[in-house]
Amino acid sequence: MAEQILEIYHLLHRHFGPQKWWPGETRLEITVGAVLTQNTNWRNVEKAIANLKGAGLLSLAALAEAPVEILADHIRPSGYYNLKSGRLKNLIAAIGSSDDDLENFLAGDLETLRHDLLAVKGIGPETADSIILYAAEKPIFVVDAYTHRILSRHELIWAESDYHEIQELFMTSLPEDVALYNEFHALLVRLGKEFCLKGRPKCENCPLQGV
DNA sequence: TGCCAGGCCGGGT
DNA sequence: ACCCGGCATGGC
Numbered sequence: 039m040a041e042q043i044l045e046i047y048h049l050l051h052r053h054f055g056p057q058k059w060w061p062g063e064t065r066l067e068i069t070v071g072a073v074l075t076q077n078t079n080w081r082n083v084e085k086a087i088a089n090l091k092g093a094g095l096l097s098l099a100a101l102a103e104a105p106v107e108i109l110a111d112h113i114r115p116s117g118y119y120n121l122k123s124g125r126l127k128n129l130i131a132a133i134g135s136s137d138d139d140l141e142n143f144l145a146g147d148l149e150t151l152r153h154d155l156l157a158v159k160g161i162g163p164e165t166a167d168s169i170i171l172y173a174a175e176k177p178i179f180v181v182d183a184y185t186h187r188i189l190s191r192h193e194l195i196w197a198e199s200d201y202h203e204i205q206e207l208f209m210t211s212l213p214e215d216v217a218l219y220n221e222f223h224a225l226l227v228r229l230g231k232e233f234c235l236k237g238r239p240k241c242e243n244c245p246l247q248g249v
Numbered sequence: 250t251g252c253c254a255g256g257c258c259g260g261g262t
Numbered sequence: 263a264c265c266c267g268g269c270a271t272g273g274c
Contacts, residue, residue: 076256082272083255117270121257162257182255227255236253253273262265 040211042194042249047212050225053245057224060172062087066096066140072168073125073160074116086116101126102135125160132158144174152178163201171223177216179208180223184230191234191241192249 061080062068067087074083089112090096095104110123132154133143144151151174155166167180181204189195195204212218233244 072255075254077254078256078270079254079272081254082270085272115271117254117272118256118268119270121269125257160257164256168255180255184255223255230255251274254271256269258268260265260267262263 039194039207043208043211046246046249047218047222047225049245049249050229051221054225054228057221057228059220059224060168062172064096065144065173066098068173069129069140069169070096070101070126072165072172073129074113074122076118076122076165078117082116086113089113089115098130098133098135098137098140102130121160125158128158128160144169148174148176148178151176163205167205171216171219175216177214177219179205179212179219181205181208182223182227184234185223185226187236188226188230188234188241188246192246194249 060068060071061084062071070090071083071087074086087096090101090109093112095101095109095112101109106123106127109126110119113119113122113126116122133139143154146154148170151170152166155161155169156163161169164180164182167178170176170178171180181201185204186195186199189204189207190197190199195207208219208222212222229244229246234241
């Protein structure tokens, strides 16, 4: 099983090349993006981030200061804006509102950080792990809908496997390496977008044939 | 036009 | 414990 996981990585890397993820120029941008992209196309998230940036709202202090309705208005393109503006507020409240609080927050050990993130209402396992891997740059494997669908269609997991189970599969199969986890997740999303969309019954012509 | 996107929560059985 | 609806914009 571990060999198959590694084989998938090598096949994807050979097929697609390096992905250069996560899009986002600062830790804060990555953190905010992780919330905004919940069940949402990244293209829409980019518009929302651009709005925040253009309004000078992309700092912890500004995000903490701004009324939730103002946040909602700016992140509108990312969808679920009433939910997500509240979730951002919850997250900011947990992190702190001065600009170096994020560094301190992300600097803790992985288990504590994950626990603290999951305690925030609106932050589930995928959002928490995305922040840990891409913003804090600590080694945790991010599982998303694509990961689940891809492994399920290739019959490497049961369709009813849960988040933790799939995460364990990757983490016990791979060396503990931030760059590897980063790249692998990015490759799975790339594969998913091109070959493993929800509407199609099978991943036709995908580069994983025969795994 | 309808379906889908890098989830998560809360309420009903 | 499980299941399911709600949340919402923009792209193809």
